[in-house]
Amino acid sequence: MERIENSNVKEECYLERLNNGLQVIIIPKKDIQKKYIIWATKFGSIDNTFIDSVTGEKNEIPDGVAHFLEHKMFEQKDGTDSLYTLMALGIDANAYTTNDHTAYLFECTEHFYEGLDELMNYVQNPYFTDENVEKEKGIIGQEIGMYDDDPGWQLYVNAMDCLYENNPIKIDIAGTVKSISKITPEILYKCYNTFYHPSNMVFVAVGDFEPEKLLKEIKVRIKDNKSKNQIKRIYPEEKQEINKKYVEKQMEVSLPLFMIGFKDQLKGRYHEVVKRHIAIEIILNMLVGKSSNLYSNLYKEGSVLGGLDMEYEFGHEYAHVLIAGQSKTPKIVYEKILQKLEEMRKNDINKEDFERIKKKIYGDYTVEYNNVADIGRMFASDYVKGINSFEYMNKFEEIDTNYLKEILNQLFVEDNMVMSVIKGK
């Protein structure tokens, strides 16, 4: 196995790509009780059009299939449910679906190999019938109902609608009651056979492991050892410009929620996305972070309540910055952010602030290594984006104030800026 060490966080990871294309990543953690396994496939809510690997036909699937498939993977032919089998062993098992991947995971302190058996068995053995697919529609319908009541989620969906015209990231991950009604066992099998091949997957293990030994144990549990051609996914063309400047919705909230977005363009820049990500985090902290004078002023005058959430979300097909919070006057917050950006562009970047914020972000990254689940999830989701998580610790020193200026001028401009608001009734 290839071994990579990071001297900052004092951790190491072991990598191996199996013959069938499966990427295995093992991060040993001595003396930790918990073991964490996450097995992810690059199939998310945005992958809704693709070329069938056997027939060569173009497939368009209903919204919400990746998430539906995730729900249905647990059910076994013998009538058992793998989630319950794992939980009965005291193993905390779960699964989730995002825009760009679906992950199956568990965390345990005992019965590790029984857990590994079950996980690797159920992910490799789908069982879908008309009956069990119909039944799931009721459960997922309730889950969608829960999201419909969630102002925070509605805020996000509307922000995506502002940013993108055609990109499937604007679709709700779970789909709609109407779209999932069209899902059949055939559709699920077709997606499973396309996207759940080892070559499209990553397997991450974090815990007190002997890497070579664990690798052997993983290999003997893999069913399909043949390699496979790459999957052809088709995404609609997305313009550089934003879709809508502003969207507002009324829900039962006492204080308006707002989310400001900036649409980014990664085409031709993806190779430096880690560096860009860190730089954007530094800019966001300088702009509206807790030590910024903009944040203090907004808080003092009662324009915002509590801190603002700031995030850079990206994948191969989308990239945007989000700033969210609660405010009586979202439009004022929007204007002030715009003004502050103008100032930052015009003036030199304060060296002291820059160095201090870098220290803060360095600390934030290091703390991620406190918990096996955080490490596992981070390595899996970064891998899907083509990144080894250690790169974040290494690229740190490459960032200077000129680079920040460049991004301020490219990305943080009004033409790229949108706002979604949820107002009270």
Place this chain on the structure above:
Amino acid sequence: MTLNTIKIEEGIKIHKINTNKFKTNLLAIYLTTQLSRENITENALILSILKRGTENLKTQEDINIKLEELYGAEFNCGIDKLGNDSVFKFYIESLNDKFIYKKENVLEESINTLFDIVFNPLKENNGFKEEYFKSEKENLKQIIKSRKDNKGTYAYTRCIEEMYKNEPYGLYMYGYEEDLDEITNDALYKEYLNVIKNCKIDIFISGNFSEDSNVESLISNNIKEKNLKPRDVQNLYLTNQIKKPVKEKIVKENMDVSQGKLVIGLDVTNTNQEEKNIAAVYNTILGGGVNSKLFQNVREKASLAYSAGSLYIKNKNSIIIKSGIEALNYDKALDIIKQQLEDMRNGKFSQKDIDNAKQLMKASLKSIQDEQDSAISYYFGKEMEQEKIDIPAYIEQIEHVTKEQIIEIANKISINTIYFLSK
């Protein structure tokens, strides 16, 4: 992982947890006082003012600059109910010296900063800084008003409120708008001094400390410097009330929600301290996780809900069932839930159900030491219960719970309140 507790003064303790599993040191200051309608709103307001500034770090900006200098040390605070008490919780988490790239006193500075925030707020005349008092009063008003924003939490707190109508535990943690209007800055500052003078103080420090580490003296120096005197804390954590069954109460409320929220409060009556472990196992069988009776029967078999489960509030001896359902399925869901309670009473659960529940509890207990904050919460709970029991011994107790004991407990459990929020 080792725990070492030192009593500094009557009512003031330092608990040092030595562990090499983390990149960080976590310092927590817990202040425990009796809870009442008179002080709950004041306490919530004090907490938010303390975040604003100290005599040394006068603004929030100053505090945050300080935290960023300490490699993004994370400050956090909150207030929790524990039985009839309220606990102010303040945390600072910062990188252990081994992981910082320059030589700096991150640990010492972190300790000083947290003590500064808790015990040295910025004053003006006889109160807090007037500007902070005013703006936090407005903010708190907003928080109280936003109680209805999260429907799940709202339904849960409403059920608790109905269950404990005349008890401190029924109070809403952020207080009441009508009480807020009455509070003056001077009176609030007096209440703050009163809390600091009389509360039970527990200071936890978790991290990787060498033999020659002076972390205890760094903390005790701060205690001395802040002039914290001995205090009588005998009146806290009174758990010996025995509950009697009451007549079942039904409360329905309407709001614009697409999914109904059903919350059912149960009383575990006539039990003593030893029986609490049994009640915990009972709760896990009933509604802890996906193998529980509630999840299996309400969600899986009847497809009625996305979520269905229960939690056990140990210090109040209550079990709260929560489920999200379609409004028109209310009767059906309630019938199924009541049937589960009845089945438990009649022993209609298998040895496998018991084993599953114990496995689940064991796993979560074992993983406590892999999480810095969970370990602190665990040891704080034990401190308040005055129970000196480590995790392996606690697991042992759980292992020994029998089916007969669970049935016996099941027959002492009755519904107190059924709360339903729907369109």
